[in-house]
Amino acid sequence: MPIRTLDDLAAADRAVGVRVDINSPLTDDGRLADDARLRAHVDTLAELLGDDARVAVLAHQGRPGGDEFARLESHAERLDDLLEFPVSYCDATFSQDARDAIAELDGGEAVILENTRFYSEEYMEFEPPRAAETFLVDRLAPALDAYVNDAFAAAHRSQPSLVGFPERVPAYAGRVMEEELAVLGAIDETPTPRTYVVGGAKVPDSVMVAEHALEHDLAEDVLVTGVVANVFLAAAGVDVGRESTAFIHDRGYENEIARAGDLLAEYGDRLHLPVDVAVERDGERVELSTDDLPPADDEALLDVGSETVAAYADVLAETGTAVLNGPAGVFEDDKFADGTRGIFEAASGAVYSIVGGGDTAAAIREFGLSGFDHVSTGGGAALRMLTGEELAAVEALR
Ligand SMILES: Nc1ncnc2c1ncn2[C@@H]1O[C@H](COP(=O)(O)OP(=O)(O)OP(=O)(O)O)[C@@H](O)[C@H]1O
Numbered sequence: 001m002p003i004r005t006l007d008d009l010a011a012a013d014r015a016v017g018v019r020v021d022i023n024s025p026l027t028d029d030g031r032l033a034d035d036a037r038l039r040a041h042v043d044t045l046a047e048l049l050g051d052d053a054r055v056a057v058l059a060h061q062g063r064p065g066g067d068e069f070a071r072l073e074s075h076a077e078r079l080d081d082l083l084e085f086p087v088s089y090c091d092a093t094f095s096q097d098a099r100d101a102i103a104e105l106d107g108g109e110a111v112i113l114e115n116t117r118f119y120s121e122e123y124m125e126f127e128p129p130r131a132a133e134t135f136l137v138d139r140l141a142p143a144l145d146a147y148v149n150d151a152f153a154a155a156h157r158s159q160p161s162l163v164g165f166p167e168r169v170p171a172y173a174g175r176v177m178e179e180e181l182a183v184l185g186a187i188d189e190t191p192t193p194r195t196y197v198v199g200g201a202k203v204p205d206s207v208m209v210a211e212h213a214l215e216h217d218l219a220e221d222v223l224v225t226g227v228v229a230n231v232f233l234a235a236a237g238v239d240v241g242r243e244s245t246a247f248i249h250d251r252g253y254e255n256e257i258a259r260a261g262d263l264l265a266e267y268g269d270r271l272h273l274p275v276d277v278a279v280e281r282d283g284e285r286v287e288l289s290t291d292d293l294p295p296a297d298d299e300a301l302l303d304v305g306s307e308t309v310a311a312y313a314d315v316l317a318e319t320g321t322a323v324l325n326g327p328a329g330v331f332e333d334d335k336f337a338d339g340t341r342g343i344f345e346a347a348s349g350a351v352y353s354i355v356g357g358g359d360t361a362a363a364i365r366e367f368g369l370s371g372f373d374h375v376s377t378g379g380g381a382a383l384r385m386l387t388g389e390e391l392a393a394v395e396a397l398r
């Protein structure tokens, strides 16, 4: 069934629950360190508030027990700054206080309810009908006339606030959700040839993206970087050294070496591996040809080298669509940011370019790169879409 959007919602004076994903990095004292995800939802919220909706915002922050598990008060303050409509904060999620806060809203006013994950059922995954019976959905749904899901970045989670409400109230996709689904769902219609650049540290996810792109002929070329490249180099029989081998084993990625080997055997001509890498020696960046590996025992492969950047840039220069996921090296350390900066810069020049992944988007912001056509708000959700998986919360909207 087609998903209903805000175009189908007559929002005036109605209480609309809006699930957003404003899960953000925090400073040590618990303040917002980056507001990109809040800014992403401004259009959806402003549109509803401009239509005189009474908006109750639902969101999570962090994971129970984690450092970034926090209240949403500073998120509410920041949204109040970003929106030209009043945004208040309520330190309850579905109790009488929360329901009163919603009942007291006038059209054009919003309240941010407390972190949904303060409540234990929200950190579990359910089929939608069962999610609709959880306390959060059961208690809150009667206070809402409609539900909007704009939380694309969390849409792969089958948690109550994401899949339960559509069982109880009319449900719609917000503008972020709509755009992400339109762009990432139509990857096979973007300009060709397509080049996927897969890097970062989540090797199983990246190998899956590469596999899907090659098998389904979505990408003509796949360029590997980051820890993913170290795994592919190992699969190609290169000795990546004691440190990087230990890293791969510590993360439990041994099986990925075999999967990478299978991909190389089948698609070797379309899979590009680094020809040089960077290590740290006496506190400095030193580049080594992959022919000269292994490095010294205490040296890890922390970035791709400049010849690799040049070779990858040549491929990207001929590319219709570049899909980027994962940084090429430890870009947080300036010495090992060159690979990421150089390859991302080259990718931004493609006819059309798409970026997925939280760290990838952070790297782009840090380098001040522009020129990308779509920077996804999603990490895991974007990856799943790029591997052709359905997202639970999107299915629930259908
Ligand atoms: N060669 C390397 N050795 C060790 N770590 C690396 C290397 N290359 C990249 N990384 C690390 O990979 C991390 C990012 O990888 P990740 O797969 O999480 O990216 P992402 O998909 O953009 O982010 P997310 O999954 O959080 O949305 C960075 O912290 C970076 O330092």
Ligand SMILES: O=C(O)[C@H](O)COP(=O)(O)O
Residues within 6 Å of the ligand: 021, 023, 062, 063, 153, 154, 157, 358, 378, 379, 380, 381
């Ligand atoms: O940051 C994310 O990828 C989303 O907010 C989902 O968070 P989670 O991985 O903690 O469910």
